[in-house]
């Protein structure tokens with residue numbers, strides 16, 4: 001039985017405190033002591049009973065978006081119940097509170113917004129940031145997830161609606177890695193939107209202007225980062241769904257200054273490398289012997305490619321050899337040194353040796369390069385056509401194919417098609433959940449190569465170790481930590497990733513890898529090996545009610 005807790009607030013204020021509220025689980029004695037008489041229906045329920053009732057109601061709702069809205073209402077009134085529902089059935093709840101439904105929720109954000117959560121720092125408030133962050137309600141914050149809503153999943157600019165993403169990501173820090181929700185804070189940097197639908201919508205609830213750009217944008221971000229660092233010197237600052245043009249420069253500018261992390265660059269890269277290593281498990285081959293076609297030259301594509309190069313370098317390849325294993329395409333086809341407009345990251349992967357005309361399409365690249373690994377981070381649904389996939393499979397025994405874009409309509413291919421076009425030889429993993437496949441009368445889970453296998457563990461590792469930076473080698477360590485718990489290690493036919501029901505173990509594995517690497521690089525305090533597990537366990541919060549005593 002969890003120990004009692006001294007609680008100062010009472011009456012309506014207690015019910016309105018979503019971290020303390022227990023709804024009908026307040027005992028009759030507590031209702032008496034805390035002035036709740038008359039405020040609640042008479043029944044007293046347990047957490048389990050509340051979970052049952054909520055799940056039964058959710059099941060009857062007509063659409064995933066309706067379930068998402070209901071879950072968010074529960075989260076905003078009773079966080080313990082919200083996380084108890086996630087804990088009970090993460091497999092069904094995850095696509096509701098996270099990708100793919102979160103995409104729809106961001107698109108409908110202005111219409112479904114109902115209650116304050118997190119912080120909205122808009123351009124007109126730029127000189128009030130410090131004052132806003134100063135509220136003592138945020139004293140316990142350890143992890144901030146921030147977006148400016150410019151590149152939400154594969155859905156582009158969602159303006160203030162992008163706030164759905166930090167809310168969703170932070171709820172996974174808690175659901176997957178047991179981070180106490182009082183340590184988390186979602187922040188929306190509202191610098192406008194260039195989405196014409198939002199700008200012309202009378203319902204839009206953000207700052208209704210074109211996006212602030214250039215030096216003004218950069219100084220706004222700088223002001224924000226400084227305010228965050230001054231307020232919480234040891235915070236983990238997680239950037240999410242910024243545009244490709246901003247994501248990398250912000251990461252590079254801030255990562256030597258504080259503990260920052262970009263999930264779309266580093267998280268996507270770590271999970272992808274982890275799943276690739278799992279796919280190579282038990283085969284007499286190394287990563288440096290693979291040929292990779294990377295479809296998408298945004299922050300995810302560049303981030304994954306850079307991490308693959310680092311890993312190949314650890315296998316002994318030179319940087320040039322490693323880069324030569326990668327063919328990167330963006331919307332205009334293969335990137336070659338003839339391309340006029342490339343980001344700094346894309347330039348690293350532009351090929352000099354392409355024999356044909358510039359701008360080769362995916363089929364031409366696959367035909368020429370004969371890849372063993374095909375990764376989609378393009379945001380373009382259906383790019384992995386039958387012709388492309390059959391061409392790849394003709395040269396490769398076990399094609400590794402990851403359509404990682406999300407939500408579902410943006411995935412480059414569906415697991416069912418990819419398996420059918422490769423006579424079930426492909427090793428497929430997707431960025432958004434897909435239903436299981438039926439094969440020889442068996443059903444097989446589709447591996448979800450989503451950052452959700454990485455970022456919660458990174459947060460847990462940072463909190464447990466007290467790391468003050470997230471280095472490239474910590475990201476490599478996270479990928480290795482994930483690969484090390486792949487079911488494939490013990491079963492050649494096993495899935496690449498552990499099931500969602502084992503998310504906690506995955507987070508602990510990633511956290512341990514992160515913490516050990518942080519220690520090796522001296523970016524956290526020394527701790528003996530035997531202290532690591534207790535440190536991690538001390539960070540784990542579980543959704544359960546405690547008895548309350550009047551303070």
Ligand SMILES: O=C([O-])CC(=O)C(=O)O
Pocket residue numbers: 099152153154241263264406431450451
């Ligand atoms: O949120 C997800 O599922 C993965 C991700 O970071 C993105 O697509 O931007």
Ligand SMILES: [Mg+2]
Pocket residue numbers: 153240241263264
């Ligand atoms: Mg993202």
